[in-house]
Amino acid sequence: MVTLTDIQTALGRIRDSIVLTPCGVSQDFSNATGNTVHLKLENHQHTGAFKERGALNKILSLTPAERTRGLIAASAGNHAQAVAYHATRSGLTAEIWMPLTTPLVKVSATRAYGAEVQLHGNNYDEAYHGAIARSRDAGLTFVHPFDDPEVIAGQGTLGLEILQQVPEADAVIVPIGGGGLISGIACAVKESRPHTRVIGVQTARLPSMRVAVAENSAVTIPAASTIADGIAVRCAGERTLPMVRKYVDDIVTVEEEEIANAILLLLEREKTLAEGAGAAPLAAILNRKLGLTGKRVVVLVGGGNIDVTLLSRIIERGLVKDGRLVRLRVHLPDRPGALHHLTGVLTQHRANIVQTVYDRAYHRVNLGETAIELTLETRGPEHVDELISALGAAGYSYERVL
Numbered sequence: 001m002v003t004l005t006d007i008q009t010a011l012g013r014i015r016d017s018i019v020l021t022p023c024g025v026s027q028d029f030s031n032a033t034g035n036t037v038h039l040k041l042e043n044h045q046h047t048g049a050f051k052e053r054g055a056l057n058k059i060l061s062l063t064p065a066e067r068t069r070g071l072i073a074a075s076a077g078n079h080a081q082a083v084a085y086h087a088t089r090s091g092l093t094a095e096i097w098m099p100l101t102t103p104l105v106k107v108s109a110t111r112a113y114g115a116e117v118q119l120h121g122n123n124y125d126e127a128y129h130g131a132i133a134r135s136r137d138a139g140l141t142f143v144h145p146f147d148d149p150e151v152i153a154g155q156g157t158l159g160l161e162i163l164q165q166v167p168e169a170d171a172v173i174v175p176i177g178g179g180g181l182i183s184g185i186a187c188a189v190k191e192s193r194p195h196t197r198v199i200g201v202q203t204a205r206l207p208s209m210r211v212a213v214a215e216n217s218a219v220t221i222p223a224a225s226t227i228a229d230g231i232a233v234r235c236a237g238e239r240t241l242p243m244v245r246k247y248v249d250d251i252v253t254v255e256e257e258e259i260a261n262a263i264l265l266l267l268e269r270e271k272t273l274a275e276g277a278g279a280a281p282l283a284a285i286l287n288r289k290l291g292l293t294g295k296r297v298v299v300l301v302g303g304g305n306i307d308v309t310l311l312s313r314i315i316e317r318g319l320v321k322d323g324r325l326v327r328l329r330v331h332l333p334d335r336p337g338a339l340h341h342l343t344g345v346l347t348q349h350r351a352n353i354v355q356t357v358y359d360r361a362y363h364r365v366n367l368g369e370t371a372i373e374l375t376l377e378t379r380g381p382e383h384v385d386e387l388i389s390a391l392g393a394a395g396y397s398y399e400r401v402l
Contacts (some may be wrong), residue, residue: 001243002149002190006400007156012058014154017086018053019045022194025300028262028269034294038166043157043278043304047081047109048091049230050158051145054180055082057154058143059090066332067092074098074131076124077106078228078303079145084115095140097131103229103307106372125234135376146180147237156184162298170295171197173281175302176209177231178252179240185300188249197249200315201284203276204253213245214234227314228259230277230303242330248330252290255391257321260282262319263311266301275306276314297356325354325380327401330391334370340373349387352377372402 004270012172021044026223029037042050059071060198070093073083087094095116098107100122120130135142144151156242162172172189174182186198202210205224211216220235228389236244243250254262261277262283266272274282281299290297306314319325346353355375380382391398 001239001246002152002156002184002187003189004151006149007160007188010053010150010153011157013060014056014157015054016348017056018157021045021163023162026402027268029265029282029299033126033288034293035285037285037331038169038296038298039272039282040162040165040298040300041272042300042302043272043274047078047085047113048303048305049078049082049278050155050181050300051078052086053157054146054148054151054154054184055143056086057157058148058150059083059086059092061150062141062206066141068107069139069141070095071143071197072131072135072138072141074128075143075145076127076232077102077110077231077305078313080110080115080117081106081305082190082255083115083143084110084288090282090319095134097134100126101225101229103305103310105307106305109305118253120271123234124213125220125223141247146233147176149239152180152184154184154238155181155389156188158300159185159188160192163189163196164298165297167193168300169193169196171199171290171292172298172300173199173285173290174300175202175231175277175280176200176244176246177277178234178235178237179244180206180237181302182238182248183237183243187243190247198247198324199284199290200248200251201289202251202253203231203259203280203387204255206232206234207251207253207350208233209236209241210251210253211245212241213251215355226276226278227256227310228280230275231280250290252284254280254283254287254289257317258287260314260317262286263306263314263323267315273304273306274301275303278303323384324378325375326378326384326387328387328391329371329373329376329399329401331397332370332372334368339372342396345375345390345396346374346387349383350379351383351387380396
């Protein structure tokens with residue numbers, strides 16, 4: 001099991017090559033949650049995520065023979081970029097196996113950092129098994145993304161930094177995939193300041209570590225899609241599970257819409273770009289999953305590598321959840337001036353029309369009528385209620401499209 005000494009050694013080893021990322025207070029999120037919320041911004045690392053810490057510590061710990069053989073890794077993206085970047089900087093070759101579903105931005109970045117990329121399988125687990133087979137056949141040195149002592153120790157350096165920057169922290173909130181990050185952080189925090197709580201966050205679609213803790217076994221759960229691809233791991237690590245059981249106080253889950261909303265709020269309120277896995281801890285505290293009030297809380301924003309097309313969809317979903325984007329279906333008489341009258345009502349209440357779609361054949365439309373679906377930008381749920389009341393008062397038949 002990784003120790004505090006291992007993590008301190010790792011910090012000394014990687015310190016000069018890793019960014020000391022900021023950990024400032026977010027006034028908006030503090031006000032919203034009733035806590036003092038610090039954001040630890042690991043998206044400021046060169047490759048955009050915390051994974052550099054573990055990958056670099058592992059690379060610097062290799063024997064000359066292991067380095068000469070070349071490296072291979074499996075990753076949904078961030079570990080891939082970290083291994084590629086630091087392998088190239090160290091003069092080593094790296095082959096990275098990534099799922100076919102990996103966002104293009106992560107594939108392109110990994111190649112740009114100098115690695116050879118193999119796209120294989122529909123999820124991380126399939127890419128992982130492919131990479132393991134390849135490493136055996138070709139004699140390559142495998143760099144595990146989470147279930148490796150040197151990787152865990154490297155990720156644990158984040159815990160030491162957090163305590164240095166926020167020594168009075170009452171809780172640290174960390175995303176969980178396979179468990180390497182939270183194992184290292186929890187060890188560093190609990191061995192240094194036992195009363196500080198460490199809470200893990202997983203997507204509700206893939207709660208592999210939560211299931212493993214409950215069953216005391218690293219079982220493989222069914223595959224599922226999630227916008228938090230960085231923590232989309234179906235089976236907890238054999239090395240990380242005992243550390244999580246020893247050091248982590250609680251594990252909570254968040255829904256896809258909650259993650260999407262957290263990404264949106266980080267953009268709007270903090271001008272910070274986070275990927276799904278990076279925003280999951282914030283989603284947990286914003287949606288009152290942690291039971292914390294009046295505490296000093298460090299929320300880890302683990303990474304910011306997100307595909308721009310996915311980002312656009314996430315922003316849209318976040319706006320819908322936040323009540324600032326709404327779709328209404330309104331029945332109108334099919335005659336000149338009917339639309340003008342409707343838009344007058346909307347203009348009076350300051351709603352912005354984003355899209356309109358007419359339909360004369362469906363939605364139980366009577367002859368001589370038309371149904372129009374309006375996608376509207378609003379100020380939020382209260383504004384939506386105001387619009388609906390105004391439409392009813394004007395005599396319109398309408399329904400909200402969900």
